[in-house]
Amino acid sequence: MPAANEGVHVDVETLLASVPAPVPVRAADVRAETDPASVLVVLDDDPTGTQSVAGLPVLTRWDAPDLDWAFDTGANAVYVLTNTRSLDPGTAAERNREVVAAALAAADRAGKRLTFVSRSDSTLRGHFPLETDVLAAAIGEHGGRPALTLLVPAxxxxxxxxxxxxxYWVVDGEATPVGETPFAQDATFGFHASDLREWVEEKTGGRVPAAEVAALTAGVIRSGPExxxxxxxxxxxxxxxxxxxVDETDMRVLALALHRLERxxxxxxxxxxxxxxxAHIxxxxxxxxxxxxxxxxxERGGLVVVGSHVPLTTAQLDALREARPGTATIELEVRRLIDDRREAHLASQAAAVAKALEDGTVIVHTTRELVTGRDGDESLAIARQVSSGVVDLVARVLALAPPRFVIAKGGITSSDTASEALRIRRATVIGPMLPGLVSLWQPEDGPARGIPFIVFAGNVGSTDSLAQVVDELVG
Known part of the structure; x- marks a missing residue:
């Protein structure tokens, strides 16, 4: 579809009317063509990428013993949480380089061959092209050479x-080009283009012209893997x-083609x-x-931590409070977290949460006011301050009164809660709490071992999704 159509809200049935029928490919068909010595290493820029998988190891650190543990599980994909969406570009680049070097060394010890995956937001927010550029260069420094870079944000x-x-972002049967959605207005990672070819040109500053980005269309995909x-x-x-x-089978067809090319x-x-x-595994x-x-x-109550500020998260928080009006709610005031009132505020709120957990589930959320800086870097710095305040509070609560479970709502919130507050280095993804959307982890080490951790992205689900997850956990 040409860029001239951007901004047009399309009925999804109309949009898909000319798309050929999908190819009937089963997951088992893909498994039959996978190489057991080949492992995907997924550098996940926040932990919400695990929401669509089950039974896989996830790491928040990439020291040799951690990667050895992950490869020893025999899994054909390993998640490494880089949390780079919350970092400045220089730190994000260095972290990607570190993971590539550590993973390749561990793969040599384990006799594995690696394919690297940069997992990012499905609404196109993140350090692109920085991360794929750094990964390609780092792989090249170790003797590899990616021939193609595939963009599959769907x-x-x-x-x-x-x-x-x-x-597109599809809601209630209406497809909106993603550049016309609130996600494109992100203070740090905003963009205008919805056509991925033009998006590449935009994000690379013209280094890669749209005309040089290949479009692997549904017409080709639905002609089959060959x-x-x-x-x-x-x-x-x-x-x-x-x-x-458009659907799962399209990704399976691509996976089959990539397995054949890998051979x-x-x-x-x-x-x-x-x-x-x-789909790939x-x-x-x-x-x-x-x-x-x-x-x-x-038997204490569970802890629901809400940090994301996207409109859907706010609606889900409101729906949860309406569905459970008796649930204790403790608010972290963003402006107090970024000035000299921070320590006193955290101490008093942590004590309040610990006390309330003795009686049932507690909701902790930051004020819904979005405080931004003068530019993207300053806005990111404020976001880190707020996130570190949430982390500090959860860590204090864990020491005072370990909760029955922890739900972390929002990408940066869930990443920092996992790695910093709960000090999880290694975990196993048990599976989704909602189909393909919300991930349940089993921490394998640290003070949170035995406490189920639920990773809930800020921008997924329906208005009542958070309430549904809490209902399932609480009964």
């Missing part, structure tokens, strides 16, 4: 699809490829949304985890 479970290279492999083989080396995805020695670098990893769509499958640490 997340059909959450209403994000790509058609004719244009990325048609996709032929299309990719014909591209110039180092090409960027914008990939159409020919063609290496790809992937920048993807949450569900592609599941041939994992079936997991059934939601129910309460009877969860081992709880104790």
């Amino acid at each position: 997340f059909p479970d959450a209403g994000r699809i790509t058609v004719d290279a244009v990325h 048609a996709v492999a032929d299309f990719l083989r014909a591209l110039p080396e180092s090409s960027y490829v914008a990939v159409d995805v 020919e020695g063609v290496q790809a670098l992937l920048r993807v949304g949450p569900p592609y990893v599941r 041939g994992q079936d769509i997991a059934e939601p985890v129910t309460r009877d499958r969860i081992d709880f640490a104790n």
Whole structure:
């Protein structure tokens, strides 16, 4: 679809009317073509990328023992939480380089071959092209050479699809080009283009013109894996490829093509949304985890921590409070977290949360006012201050009164809660709490071992999704 159509809100049935029927590819078909010695290393710029998978190891650190543990599980994908969406560009670049070097060293010890995946937000927010540039260079320094960089941001479970290279957000049957949504107004990672080809040109500052970005359209994908492999083989080396995805089978077709190309020695670098990893390793769509499958640490109330400021999160918080009017709610005031009142505020609020947990579930949220700086860097610094305040509070609560479970709402919030507040180095993704959307982890070490941790992205689900998850956990 040409860029002239950006800004037009389209009925999704009309949008998809000319798209061919999907190819019937099963997860088992993909599993049959996977190489057991090949492992995806997913550098996840916040922990919400695990929401579409089950039974995989996840790391918040990448020291040798941690990576050795992950590879020893025999999993064909390993998540490494870099949390780079909350970092400045220089720190984000260095962290990507560190992970590549550590992962390749661990792969040598384990006899594995790696494909690197840069997992980012399905609404196109994050350090691009910085992260794929750094990954490609770091892989090259260790003797590899990605021939292609594939962009697969689609997340059909959450209403994000790509058609004719244009990325859409689908709500209630209406498809809106993502550049016209609130996500594109992000203070740090904002953008204008919805056509992924133009988005690449925009984000690279013209270094990669839109005309040089290949569009792997649904017409090719729905001609089957060999048609996709032929299309990719014909591209110039180092090409960027914008990939159409409408449903799970489209990603499975792409996965089959990439497995075949890998056997020919063609290496790809992937920048993807949450569900592609599941498709690539041939994992079936997991059934939601129910309460009877969860081992709880104790009989206190659970802790629901809400940091995200996107409108959907605010609506979900309101719906939770309406559904559970008796639930204690403790507010962290953003402006107090960024001035000299911070310590006193955190001490008093942590004590209040610990006391309330003795009687039931507690909601902790930051004030809904979005405080931004003069530019993207200052806004990111404020976001880090607020996030570190949330982390500090959760850590204090963990010491005072370990909760029955912890839900972290928002990407930066959940990452910092996992790695800093709960001090999780290693965890296993048990599966989704909502289909493909909300991830349940089992911490394997640290003070939170035995406390179920639920990772809930800020911009997914319906208005009542947070209430549904709490209902499942509390009963």
